[in-house]
Amino acid sequence: MDLMGMMGKLKETQQKIEDTKKRLDTVIIDEQSTDSLLKVTLTANRTIKSITIDDTLLEDKDQLEDYLILVLNKAIEKATNVNQIELDAVTKMDMPMIPGMEDLFK
Template sequence: MFGNLSNMMGKLKEAQEKIEATKERLNTIFIDGEAGNGKVKVTVTANRLVKNISISDELTDKEEIEDYLLLALNKALEKAHSISETELAAAAKDGMPNIPGMDMFK
């Protein structure tokens, strides 16, 4: 009984380490978003940190810049969210012990 419990605890610790390593790796994955035919470009990490914003000199209208910026950021953040969810779920599933009746990641 205690051997199995000890093994499960070790697996849980391993899963936690995999998740943390995945979170660190997500900081190195860059996602671009753009709007206004490339007049506004943003780059975010898969951990949803904004790394760069580029606004074309062609844009001079404040409201237009704001609208394009929102569109570009939302596109990039949506992609980042999807990548992050997929990667973290895979890391968690790979490291979880096989506990009967606990099929959390189907």
């Protein structure tokens, strides 16, 4: 087993993961309620960039809270899926197979 080569490959993969995470900051996910009264924009790294609320929702606090929970959860789920697919692609493509190492990249 070439330990030095494996360590170099590991460092290279870690750098690719960091580069992918930076790139995911530029991947935008848009989500909205079915009636378009609430819109959310976030990055694939799950950083919220904007929330747009229609004035009609401001009249009903409970409805607004329900909308926020529903739309934010849908947006976060989409962003998480994109994030996972991208990071999995990097780690599966470049990682030497060492038992237990996959846990380091979660």
